[in-house]
Amino acid sequence: xxxxxxxxxxxxxxxxxxxxxxxxxxxxxxxxxxxxxxxxxxxxxxxxxxxxxxxxxxxxxxxxxxxxxxxxxxxxxxxxxxxxxxxxxxxxxxxxxxxxxxxxxxxxxxxxxxxxxxxxxxxxxxxxxxxxxxxxxxxxxxxxxxxxxxxxxxxxxxxxxxxxxxxxxxxxxxxxxxxxxxxxxxxxxxxxxxxxxxxxxxxxxxxxxxxxxxxxxxxxxxxxxxxxxxxxxxxxxxxxxxxxxxxxxxxxxxxxxxxxxxxxxxxxxxxxxxxxxxxxxxxxx
Numbered sequence: 186x187x188x189x190x191x192x193x194x195x196x197x198x199x200x201x202x203x204x205x206x207x208x209x210x211x212x213x214x215x216x217x218x219x220x221x222x223x224x225x226x227x228x229x230x231x232x233x234x235x236x237x238x239x240x241x242x243x244x245x246x247x248x249x250x251x252x253x254x255x256x257x258x259x260x261x262x263x264x265x266x267x268x269x270x271x272x273x274x275x276x277x278x279x280x281x282x283x284x285x286x287x288x289x290x291x292x293x294x295x296x297x298x299x300x301x302x303x304x305x306x307x308x309x310x311x312x313x314x315x316x317x318x319x320x321x322x323x324x325x326x327x328x329x330x331x332x333x334x335x336x337x338x339x340x341x342x343x344x345x346x347x348x349x350x351x352x353x354x355x356x357x358x359x360x361x362x363x364x365x366x367x368x369x370x371x372x373x374x375x376x377x378x379x380x381x382x383x384x385x386x387x388x389x390x391x392x393x394x395x396x397x398x399x400x401x402x403x404x405x406x407x408x409x410x411x412x413x414x415x416x417x418x419x420x421x422x423x424x425x426x427x428x429x430x431x432x433x434x435x436x437x438x439x440x441x442x443x444x445x446x447x448x449x450x451x452x453x454x455x456x457x458x459x460x461x462x463x464x465x466x467x468x469x470x
Contacts, residue, residue, distance in 0.1 A: 189217065191230045191303050200300065201228065208316065213372060218308060218316075226297065229304040231276050231372070275372060276302050282349055282374040289347040289425060291340045293368045309360045309367050320366065320397065321356040330401035336365045337394050338410050338429065344368075345387065345418055346425040348377045354390035356397040377418065384415055409433040 188196060188204050195201040203220040208227060210216075219228045276299055283296035283306065295307040309317040325333065337359065344351065351358070351374055358370040377383045391411035399406035408431035416433065417423040 189215070189230060191301070192217065192219070192228055195228070195300055195303060195305075198300075200298075200305065204228070211370075214304075219305075221297075221305070225308055226305055227294075227308045229279075229306065231302045231304070276304070278374060279370075279372040280304055280306075282371040285347050285349060286344060286368070286371075289343045289349075291343045291347075291368060292336075292364070292366065293371070309362055309369070312363045317360040317362040317367065319357055320359040320361055323361050325398070325401040327402045330398045331405070333361070333365050334394060334398035334402070334405055337368075337398075338391070340366070340368060341387075341391060341394075341410075342414055342423065342427055342429065343425045345377055345414060346423055346427075350375045350377050350380075350383055350387045351390050352386045355393045359394075387411055387415055407431075 388411040
């Protein structure tokens with residue numbers, strides 16, 4: 186097939202020997218099956234910002250660190266250089282997340298590097314060597330659903346313990362091979378500590394998985410893994426080996442509104458006294 190323009194430099198550098206076929210085209214990238222020496226891998230070619238339907242929403246970018254102050258200022262100003270740097274940060278976020286997931290023992294494609302907007306990574310296959318299907322294309326028995334749901338919850342715990350939340354996890358971002366689920370598509374991965382949207386993103390990810398597997402094993406719909414793991418994470422008690430129960434008791438204690446209002450009033454009066462003292466000192470001068 187015709188070599189995509191973005192992959193051509195990788196062929197010239199010897200990183201890719203042959204483009205075999207297009208695998209899929211999504212909202213943020215087009216994925217190709219490529220040959221690298223004797224290995225069959227995939228090359229994820231990120232679309233330019235203006236051509237992506239999945240925008241780089243602020244809620245996903247929040248908390249991503251840029252060490253170089255010049256780059257950080259340029260990104261804040263929105264200059265061409267800043268936009269290019271933002272684009273590079275977006276593209277490299279996935280490969281960074283994949284390396285961290287690999288270190289944490291999460292089942293995800295093995296990354297081989299990101300080169301000018303092209304991510305080289307493992308091609309996940311089934312026992313026949315064909316590309317592994319997406320979860321939404323798989324019909325599960327109740328037993329398989331329970332087993333695979335347990336596996337995905339354990340991987341989400343490992344991710345969270347490593348400080349990462351997928352941010353867009355659903356049946357469309359999970360492949361299924363002979364060993365179970367494999368998490369894919371992580372350019373929007375968020376920092377669990379630095380991102381203020383982390384809790385609800387985690388809850389959405391976990392509940393998406395619960396709802397899908399729950400179609401095959403309805404008892405899963407009663408579980409509350411998201412709230413349980415977040416409570417443990419906030420308390421500093423979550424580890425990669427934490428065994429969850431799926432149960433979570435919501436706090437039943439009602440807020441003491443009068444006490445809160447009194448604290449606000451006391452703080453207001455204290456500030457007024459402070460300002461009065463400052464004004465009085467200025468008048469004396």
